[in-house]
Amino acid sequence: MSGEPRPLHSRRDDPQALAAGVRRGDLRTIARLITFAERDEAAVAQVMPLLQPHTGRAHIVGITGAPGCGKSTLVDQVIAIARAATLRVGVVAVDPSSPFTRGAILADRLRMQRHSTDTGTFIRSLASRDELGGLSAATWDTVRILDAAGYDVILIETVGAGQLETDIVAGAHTVVVVAVPGLGDSIQAIKAGLMEIADIFVVNMADRPDAAQVVNDLRDMLRLNPDHPTWEIPILTTVATVGAGLPELWAAIERHRANLRESGAWAGRLKNQARAELLKSLDRQWHHHVQERVAASGSLARLAEEVASKRLDTHSAATLLWEELGWKQR
Numbered sequence: 001m002s003g004e005p006r007p008l009h010s011r012r013d014d015p016q017a018l019a020a021g022v023r024r025g026d027l028r029t030i031a032r033l034i035t036f037a038e039r040d041e042a043a044v045a046q047v048m049p050l051l052q053p054h055t056g057r058a059h060i061v062g063i064t065g066a067p068g069c070g071k072s073t074l075v076d077q078v079i080a081i082a083r084a085a086t087l088r089v090g091v092v093a094v095d096p097s098s099p100f101t102r103g104a105i106l107a108d109r110l111r112m113q114r115h116s117t118d119t120g121t122f123i124r125s126l127a128s129r130d131e132l133g134g135l136s137a138a139t140w141d142t143v144r145i146l147d148a149a150g151y152d153v154i155l156i157e158t159v160g161a162g163q164l165e166t167d168i169v170a171g172a173h174t175v176v177v178v179a180v181p182g183l184g185d186s187i188q189a190i191k192a193g194l195m196e197i198a199d200i201f202v203v204n205m206a207d208r209p210d211a212a213q214v215v216n217d218l219r220d221m222l223r224l225n226p227d228h229p230t231w232e233i234p235i236l237t238t239v240a241t242v243g244a245g246l247p248e249l250w251a252a253i254e255r256h257r258a259n260l261r262e263s264g265a266w267a268g269r270l271k272n273q274a275r276a277e278l279l280k281s282l283d284r285q286w287h288h289h290v291q292e293r294v295a296a297s298g299s300l301a302r303l304a305e306e307v308a309s310k311r312l313d314t315h316s317a318a319t320l321l322w323e324e325l326g327w328k329q330r
């Protein structure tokens with residue numbers, strides 16, 4: 001990730017052509033642009049302004065929960081239901097450790113590859129990470145690309161393991177948090193950050209013992225925190241492997257969408273997400289700028305030498321470097 005814009009590779013990478021391809025729903029172009037987003041390539045910064053006016057239509061649904069709780073299996077089932085309702089579905093699986101299991105989806109993807117005009121389902125995994133918010137930026141660029149391409153529903157699957165993943169999914173319109181029985185204290189098993197962002201709870205693997213206990217624990221927990229004036233958070237049970245409870249989950253997702261529209265909260269979610277994203281983007285640009293300036297100044301080696309030979313401490317050296325680069329102290 002250098003600060004220098006990379007050259008565009010070919011005519012196909014012309015921003016206008018890329019944007020037009022995405023708008024047409026051309027799968028190769030969509031895939032290509034997402035790859036650019038993953039690599040933080042200059043082309044993305046040139047294409048996104050062209051796509052932005054065409055975003056805002058899709059219902060963005062986050063599905064999160066502990067590793068192996070059945071997120072991908074649920075996503076598979078949700079895709080099937082949405083497709084049956086003739087909706088087009090985009091899926092962004094962030095850092096997935098297990099593959100989509102459903103043969104039908106694989107078949108769908110093969111079919112789509114053969115008929116590149118079939119834009120019914122688009123599934124993309126993002127596995128890259130960087131602590132400056134690169135994963136989040138790539139995820140949301142991907143969401144926006146799929147939104148501009150006309151996908152009606154965009155599902156983001158993230159493992160609810162850390163703050164990074166929680167932040168990513170918190171910007172979705174509708175957040176589905178998945179719990180499962182058999183992980184000991186069921187509430188403890190759901191990370192605190194996830195509890196707060198859930199719009200819908202799903203207790204998956206309801207074919208296992210103790211699913212009812214998890215439901216009860218969640219219900220008690222919600223009773224203790226009743227601060228959702230316009231939306232009563234449902235607790236649903238599913239057996240994702242056989243699709244049990246899936247129509248009810250889909251109905252709840254649709255109900256939540258209608259609720260956001262009616263309450264006026266629809267745009268608010270994305271505004272919060274945009275604000276967080278903007279700060280991260282600023283951080284990254286600033287970071288690259290500082291790196292470049294430091295590399296160009298030549299002072300780093302000299303000051304490091306001073307620190308190594310104990311003539312300076314790191315804090316004072318950083319302050320000197322900061323001043324040498326012409327910046328004022330805070």
Ligand SMILES: Nc1nc2c(ncn2[C@@H]2O[C@H](COP(=O)(O)OP(=O)(O)OP(=O)(O)O)[C@@H](O)[C@H]2O)c(=O)[nH]1
Nearest residue numbers: 067068069070071072073097098204205239240241
């Ligand atoms: N018994 C039972 N097994 C399930 C159910 N849902 C999913 N599984 C199984 O649980 C395993 C994990 O399912 P995934 O859908 O890959 O779970 P995931 O949450 O996407 O996993 P990661 O992406 O690795 O975090 C698979 O073997 C599924 O077949 C369910 O309702 N009941």
Ligand SMILES: [Mg+2]
Nearest residue numbers: 071072096098
């Ligand atoms: Mg998965």
